[in-house]
Amino acid sequence: MFTNLTKLDLKDKKCMSDAGSPKLCMKALPGEGAERSCAYDGARVVLMPITDAAHLVHGPIACAGNSWDNRGARSSGSQLFRRGLTTDIMENDVIYGGETKLKDSILEIAANHDPKAIFVYATCVSSLIGDDVEKICQEAETELTIPVIAVNCPGFLGDKNIGNRIAGEVLYDRVIGTGSGPSEKIPLSINLIGEYNIAGDLWGVLPDLKNLGIKLQTAITGDAKFEDLRSAHRASLNVLICSKSLTNLVRKMEIRYGIPFMEGSFYGIHDTSETLIKIAKALGDPDLLERTLVYVGKKEEETRKVIAGYKALLENKQAVLFTGGVKTWSMVSTLAELGINILAGGTQNSTPEDFQRMKELMDPSAQIIEDTSSAGFLKIIAEKKPDLIVAGGKTKYLAHKTRTPFLDINHGRKLPYAGYEGMITFAETLTRTVLSPVWGHLRRKFPPKEGEQVD
Amino acid sequence: METCTKVTKDWLNTQEYREKNFAREKLVINPAKACQPLGALLCALGIEGSLPFVHGSQGCAAYFRSTLSRHYREPVAAVSDSMTEDSAVFGGQSNLIEGLKNANTLYSPQVISIFTSCMAEVIGDDINAYLGNAKDQEAIPKDLPVALANTPSFKGSHITGYDSMLKGLIDCLAAPRQEDKLNERLYVVPGFDTYTANLREYKRLLKVMDTPYTLLPDQSEVLDAPNLGTYELYPGGTPITEMKDALNAASFLFTQTYSTPTTRKYLASKGVPVEVISMPIGIAGTDKFIESVAKITGKDVPEEITLERGRSIDAMTDAHQYIHGKKFALFGDPDVLIGVVSFLLEMGGEPVHIVCSNSTPLFKKAMESLLGSSPYGQGATLYAGKDLWHLRSLLVTDPVDMLIGDSHGKWAARDADIPLVRIGFPITDRVNLHRYPIVGYSGVINMITMIVNTFLEEKDRTSSDTYFEMMR
Numbered sequence: 001m002f003t004n005l006t007k008l009d010l011k012d013k014k015c016m017s018d019a020g021s022p023k024l025c026m027k028a029l030p031g032e033g034a035e036r037s038c039a040y041d042g043a044r045v046v047l048m049p050i051t052d053a054a055h056l057v058h059g060p061i062a063c064a065g066n067s068w069d070n071r072g073a074r075s076s077g078s079q080l081f082r083r084g085l086t087t088d089i090m091e092n093d094v095i096y097g098g099e100t101k102l103k104d105s106i107l108e109i110a111a112n113h114d115p116k117a118i119f120v121y122a123t124c125v126s127s128l129i130g131d132d133v134e135k136i137c138q139e140a141e142t143e144l145t146i147p148v149i150a151v152n153c154p155g156f157l158g159d160k161n162i163g164n165r166i167a168g169e170v171l172y173d174r175v176i177g178t179g180s181g182p183s184e185k186i187p188l189s190i191n192l193i194g195e196y197n198i199a200g201d202l203w204g205v206l207p208d209l210k211n212l213g214i215k216l217q218t219a220i221t222g223d224a225k226f227e228d229l230r231s232a233h234r235a236s237l238n239v240l241i242c243s244k245s246l247t248n249l250v251r252k253m254e255i256r257y258g259i260p261f262m263e264g265s266f267y268g269i270h271d272t273s274e275t276l277i278k279i280a281k282a283l284g285d286p287d288l289l290e291r292t293l294v295y296v297g298k299k300e301e302e303t304r305k306v307i308a309g310y311k312a313l314l315e316n317k318q319a320v321l322f323t324g325g326v327k328t329w330s331m332v333s334t335l336a337e338l339g340i341n342i343l344a345g346g347t348q349n350s351t352p353e354d355f356q357r358m359k360e361l362m363d364p365s366a367q368i369i370e371d372t373s374s375a376g377f378l379k380i381i382a383e384k385k386p387d388l389i390v391a392g393g394k395t396k397y398l399a400h401k402t403r404t405p406f407l408d409i410n411h412g413r414k415l416p417y418a419g420y421e422g423m424i425t426f427a428e429t430l431t432r433t434v435l436s437p438v439w440g441h442l443r444r445k446f447p448p449k450e451g452e453q454v455d
Numbered sequence: 456m457e458t459c460t461k462v463t464k465d466w467l468n469t470q471e472y473r474e475k476n477f478a479r480e481k482l483v484i485n486p487a488k489a490c491q492p493l494g495a496l497l498c499a500l501g502i503e504g505s506l507p508f509v510h511g512s513q514g515c516a517a518y519f520r521s522t523l524s525r526h527y528r529e530p531v532a533a534v535s536d537s538m539t540e541d542s543a544v545f546g547g548q549s550n551l552i553e554g555l556k557n558a559n560t561l562y563s564p565q566v567i568s569i570f571t572s573c574m575a576e577v578i579g580d581d582i583n584a585y586l587g588n589a590k591d592q593e594a595i596p597k598d599l600p601v602a603l604a605n606t607p608s609f610k611g612s613h614i615t616g617y618d619s620m621l622k623g624l625i626d627c628l629a630a631p632r633q634e635d636k637l638n639e640r641l642y643v644v645p646g647f648d649t650y651t652a653n654l655r656e657y658k659r660l661l662k663v664m665d666t667p668y669t670l671l672p673d674q675s676e677v678l679d680a681p682n683l684g685t686y687e688l689y690p691g692g693t694p695i696t697e698m699k700d701a702l703n704a705a706s707f708l709f710t711q712t713y714s715t716p717t718t719r720k721y722l723a724s725k726g727v728p729v730e731v732i733s734m735p736i737g738i739a740g741t742d743k744f745i746e747s748v749a750k751i752t753g754k755d756v757p758e759e760i761t762l763e764r765g766r767s768i769d770a771m772t773d774a775h776q777y778i779h780g781k782k783f784a785l786f787g788d789p790d791v792l793i794g795v796v797s798f799l800l801e802m803g804g805e806p807v808h809i810v811c812s813n814s815t816p817l818f819k820k821a822m823e824s825l826l827g828s829s830p831y832g833q834g835a836t837l838y839a840g841k842d843l844w845h846l847r848s849l850l851v852t853d854p855v856d857m858l859i860g861d862s863h864g865k866w867a868a869r870d871a872d873i874p875l876v877r878i879g880f881p882i883t884d885r886v887n888l889h890r891y892p893i894v895g896y897s898g899v900i901n902m903i904t905m906i907v908n909t910f911l912e913e914k915d916r917t918s919s920d921t922y923f924e925m926m927r
Contacts, residue, residue, distance in 0.1 A: 028513060030536035031554030032561060038514020056482075060573050062490035062608035064483075067518055068863075083844075088483040091610045094577060105482035112475065124512050125609060128543060128577040155512040156539050156574055374532070375561060378686055394521065397530040401686035442682055 028159075033373045035394055038155030040123055041067070042163020046246070047119050047151060047170065049196045049221045050229065051075035054115035057086040058102050058133055059123030063155075064088075071411045074200045076223050080115060089125050098131050106140040106148055116226035117147040117175075127154035147226075149174045164245030171220065171229065172252050179230030186234045188283055189215040193250060193261075194241040195418075197222025198411045204419035205266050208276060208299070212292055214283070220246065233257040237282050239264050239275070244353070266418040267426075268334030269303050272296075303420045307338065310427035315339035317434060320384055322346050322369065322377065322391035323409060329357040331390060331409065338427055342366050343384045346376075374398060388434050403442040405433045468870075473848040477841075484844030487786050487863060488812040489880075490608030491616030493519045494647055494714075495570035496533055498620040499602075501672020503692040504565025505624070506534065506558060510551055510582060511572025513537040515608075526649060526881035527678040527889060532688055534558045538574050547575050551585045555601070556594040562688060565695055566600040566628060570620055576607035602627035612813035614714035614788055617647040621672065622718045625701050632702040632725050640667045640697070641751055642704040644718065646711025646734070646790055649880040649889060651679035656892035657710070660745070663759050666752050669697040669704070679890065702727055706751045710734055710744065710894070713789035713818050733821075735894045736794025736902075737801050738767065744895075760896075767896035770903055771802060777907040779803030782834075782855035786810040786846055786864060787879040789818040793825060794893070795859060795878060798902060800829040807834055808849040814839035843867055857906065874909045878902070 028036050040063060048055050048071065057064040068084025075081065087093075087101050102120070109118055118140075122133045137150040153166045177183070190209075195202050202222045209216055217235035218228040238250045238261035250261035262282050264275030273296035280292035319340050321331055332342055342362055346369025359368065369380055377395055381402045389399045393412030400406060407430055409417065417426040466472055492509060496519045499507040509516040516535035523531045536554030538547045551569075558567060569582060582603050590597050604623040606616040621644070643657055654675040661668040676691025702725050709715045709731040722729050730751065735744035741764070749756050783799055783806050785792055796806050809822065819839050826832030838845060843863055850858065850871035858868045861879035868875035882888050892898045911927045 028535075028537050029553070029557055030550045031508070031534050031557030031559075033534055035517065036513050036537075037517040038512050041514050041517070060490060060607075060609040061483075061486055061488055061612065062492065062515055062518065062573060065486045065489050067522075068485065069866075070521075084483075084485045086483050086486060087481065088486065089609050091607075094609050101481040104480070108479055108482045112472070124543075124572075124574040125577055128574065155514040156543055158539055159513075373561075374530070394517075394524070397524060397528060398686055401530065401680070401682060401684075403682065403684050442684070 035373065037160050039157035039159065039163035039166065040121060040153045040155040042160035042165075042245070043121060043151050043153035043167040043170075044163070045071065045160070045196065046164050046167035046221060048081055049073040049075075050117075050119070050224050050226055051081045052078040052116040053226050054080055054083070054085055054109045054113055054118045055121065056102075056105060056109060056118055057121045057123065058089070058098065058105075058126045058131065059086065059121070060089045060125050061086065063121075063123045071196075072198050072414065073196050073222060073411075074203075075197075076203075077225065080113060083113070085109060089123075089129075094125065094129050097129060098126060099136050102126075102131065102133065102136050103140055106136070107143065110140075110144045110146060110148075115146060117149060119149050119151055119170075121151045122154050124154045124156050127152075127156075147174065147178070161245050165248055168246045168249035171232075172249050175226070175229050175232075176253065177230070177233040177257065179227060181231055183231075183234060185236050186215060186217060187236060188213060188285060188288060189217045189235045190237045190239050190279060190283075191217050191232050191235045191259075192219040192222070192239050192241055193246050195219040195222045195266075196411075198416075199413050200416040201266070201418035201422065204416045204422035204425075205272075207421070208272075208295075208419055212276065212280070212295055213288065214279065220249070233259065235259060237262065237279065239279060241265065265330035266422070267330040268337050269300055269420065269423050270333050270337060271330050272419055272423070273300055299420045303423055306424050307427040310431045311338050313431050313435060314427070316341065317387040318343050318384070319388040319390055320344045320369075320380055320386040322389060322395060329361055332358055332361040334423070334426065335390065336361070337423070338430065340388070343386055344369050344380050346370070346380075378402065388430070403439060405436065405439055407433045464870075467848075468851040470852050473852045476845060476848045479845075483842050485842055485847075485863065485866065486812060487810065487843050487846075487860070489522065489613040490515075490572075491606035491611055491613060491619070492570050492572050492608060493522060494613035494615065494617030495568070495604050495606045495620035496520075496531075497523065497613075497647065497649070497674065498617045498624070498672055499533075499568030499570070500531070500677050501674040501692050502566060502568070502624055502628075502698060503694050504689045505568050505602075505692060506532065506562050506564035506566070508554065508558060508567050508569045509533060509535040509572055510547060510554075510569050510580065511535065511538055511574045515572035522881055523678075525883040527651070528886070529678050529680060530686065531678075532562075534562070543574065543578055546578060547580045548585045548588065551580075551582065552589040552592060552594045555586075555589050559595045559599065564599075564689070566602060566624070567595075568602045568604070568620060568624060570604040570606045570616065570623075572606070573608050576605065576609075600627050612788075614647045614790075614813060617714050618717045621715070622721045624672070624698065625718065626721065628695065628698040629701040630699055630703075632727060634726075636703055637705060638667075638700050638703045639705050640669050640700075641748065642669045642671050642701060642707045644671050644707060644709045644711075644715060645673075646709065646714040647788065647880075648711065648734075649882075650891075650893060651675045652890050652892040653894045653898070656895040656897060660760070660895055661748065663757060664745070664748055664752070665754060665757070666748055669693060669701070671698070671701065704728075706730060708732070708747055708751065711790040712793075712821075713815060733797070734790045734794040736791075736898060737798030738764070738771070738896070738899060739801065740794055740797055741767075741895050741899070763896045767899040770900045774903045774907045775802055777910055778903075780805065781857065781910070782807045784808040784810075784846065784850055784855045784858045786812075786843065786858075786860040789814060789822075791879055791893075793818075793821060795902075796822065796832070796835075797825055798899065800825070800831045802903075803831055804906075805831050805834055807836070807853065807855050808846065809835055809837045810841050810843070810846045810849075811837065811839055812842055847871070857909070859906075874913055876905050876909050878905075 064086035069082040134150040137148040141148040265271040280289040344367040392410035496507045513535045520531045536550040602623040604619040680690040706728040735741045847867040858875045862884045891901045
């Protein structure tokens with residue numbers, strides 16, 4: 001099964017991700033399951049939300065055919081990023097090489113699709129047959145007026161996290177700081193790193209930032225425009241939202257551009273406030289800090305008032321939490337806010353630090369799920385009989401088969417949960433999930449035994 | 456070369472761009488096909504106690520599972536042996552052996568269905584030899600059946616992979632044919648069919664016709680499992696005993712042509728009688744199915760079937776005016792396209808654009824002959840090997856009334872401002888459609904319902920007060 005994180009010595013600094021990569025997200029063992037995606041998917045997750053760029057997959061149909069437009073990242077402008085572009089590598093390309101096909105495809109996209117940049121993703125096949133994606137991109141770039149950026153992320157490099165990191169490197173090397181505009185810092189401006197605007201999450205946070213006078217330079221990469229990303233180095237602060245997978249990026253930006261970074265989360269009232277206050281502090285503007293303290297106090301009160309009705313309905317429900325990344329710990333406090341007890345929590349793509357943080361927030365009696373395979377998931381459900389499972393989409397239908405209410409908090413969801421507004425949506429959705437009448441039908445025994453009443 | 460400045464939505468809608476778009480050869484935009492291993496996975500799910508096992512990168516397996524899971528809204532079981540960079544250098548043998556051992560220990564399958572993804576194929580892994588070594592090393596018991604299929608995604612499509620896995624499963628599980636021990640059963644192979652209701656419909660019709668049958672494979676209980684409070688890893692599928700006896704079948708009847716050629720050839724080489732028909736969609740298609748079953752079994756068609764057929768014809772007469780003369784664009788897999796087009800022709804509907812990404816020369820010929828056989832097919836063109844971006848150009852320059860295809864067509868339909876009726880795979884944005892058959896006489900009624908009611912709903916939502924009516 002997956003590496004038993006609880007047995008790691010979390011105080012041992014060597015175990016932590018010094019180089020900025022979550023080293024302890026261990027590899028899956030052969031044959032144990034198929035829950036995890038690959039480095040290619042990880043790179044796509046990070047870069048695909050860049051809305052006005054074209055994203056070309058140099059691979060066989062598997063890599064793009066199964067996955068175009070499958071993540072629910074939202075754009076307020078161009079929808080080009082969702083176009084499923086692929087070279088559809090076929091047998092002849094495997095034999096003779098796919099470089100010409102790739103070059104032609106890049107030129108075709110540039111000519112007819114008006115991209116601000118083209119990202120070209122290498123895959124297992126293109127790498128194994130020795131196509132030099134980097135070289136072709138450079139060649140194409142000399143013939144074009146837009147950047148053509150190779151993303152060397154064949155799936156076999158490993159887990160999603162590795163792909164996230166590769167994407168971070170690409171942004172650092174090829175995008176950020178490459179614009180022709182001014183490069184001085186913009187006061188009170190931030191980048192939100194690891195915010196992909198899934199279901200419109202970003203838009204739940206933007207009003208608060210605006211009200212406080214904080215400028216969002218760009219999200220990396222939710223609803224991002226290529227030009228804004230290029231100027232990401234002008235931000236005064238980097239706020240890392242999604243755990244550790246882009247730590248390498250913020251560390252390097254700190255060294256090259258002198259941009260400090262902090263971690264935060266916009267899930268739940270408490271974390272949203274805390275993050276806003278931390279941002280205000282980090283931006284070093286006393287006025288802003290004062291404004292923020294007043295603002296979050298007001299927002300907290302307003303939000304708590306609205307969710308009080310939901311809280312009354314959800315209080316003391318028992319949940320099992322099964323998620324990844326930053327949501328590992330941010331969800332613990334979000335659920336606690338609604339009076340929900342967490343019986344057990346587990347995670348796949350989180351770092352030991354995320355994990356530690358989650359443990360600290362959870363009731364000491366709560367269990368850490370060590371076995372994150374389907375079998376382990378089912379065992380926990382059978383043991384704990386929770387009122388609710390909060391997890392990513394892959395376990396949704398398993399949960400339903402055990403007749404347990406399920407809320408998808410990963411990219412399969414359709415509603416934004418970030419910020420104060422998101423908290424209200426979250427409470428509302430959670431209430432509808434837990435209190436749906438369908439669970440009653442499922443639990444009712446049928447046909448009734450003699451003498452029993454069907455209610 | 457300058458990037459084109461006139462690239463606007465309006466320009467993309469012009470005839471000029473259509474020509475440019477059709478001159479596009481290398482780049483694929485919005486593909487309408489999935490890959491071989493996805494089809495293999497679907498096939499492997501349809502055998503009792505079968506654990507699908509992807510020999511290749513782990514991401515592939517996660518993609519297939521997620522695509523199938525989104526279509527059926529069901530859990531989809533599969534394992535992967537997670538090949539990595541090391542395997543690219545040294546081969547995937549150690550992954551396969553370790554994977555088999557772990558999978559068998561964790562999930563106790565009755566049969567493991569191994570299929571490959573690209574990586575293993577490019578480096579040339581010999582899975583047959585690896586399997587032998589795995590058994591020699593006692594990673595798994597010698598008598599545990601393991602079916603094999605080579606399913607590189609850079610060749611063919613999901614329907615090819617389905618075919619290879621099916622052949623692999625029969626080859627692995629079935630005992631040699633013995634002419635004196637034939638089992639009098641009709642083995643029906645549905646092909647790459649993502650409607651659990653189609654599978655149930657076949658079984659119902661065969662039962663009504665009093666035919667001893669085996670549906671092979673049969674995912675109906677696996678991908679439409681009842682909610683009984685516990686999750687079953689192996690909730691159904693073609694029984695292993697019937698798999699073992701498959702080569703002793705009285706006959707095989709294939710209800711799809713283009714997703715099954717390898718398996719048919721294999722069976723014929725083993726001396727098994729093989730019959731193939733078009734997917735029984737529409738009246739004539741279903742008639743053919745019923746007639747074929749009756750011919751093979753030598754039994755009369757029961758009255759129940761005649762009545763059922765009569766009800767479907769009645770539904771056609773009730774609704775013909777809503778479809779007759781309407782123009783349609785379609786995209787999808789070859790077998791489904793042949794079926795749906797023949798249904799439309801029966802109703803007087805006029806197919807105009809037919810896009811098939813995974814077309815074959817045989818399919819092209821069959822489709823052209825089908826279109827040629829009807830006055831309503833004269834205005835149709837088959838676009839073989841084209842994608843949904845080509846389809847978009849067709850829809851905006853040469854408009855039709857309705858698009859028929861899977862959920863991936865919703866962009867093109869939106870750009871052309873026409874309704875999309877979802878038939879095919881995957882359907883990820885509507886519920887329950889796989890629970891309604893499109894085959895058989897009841898499939899005829901369901902298709903009429905979907906198509907006609909969509910037209911009428913459009914009319915009600917867009918008509919002015921003057922033309923808003925209680926009767927339609």
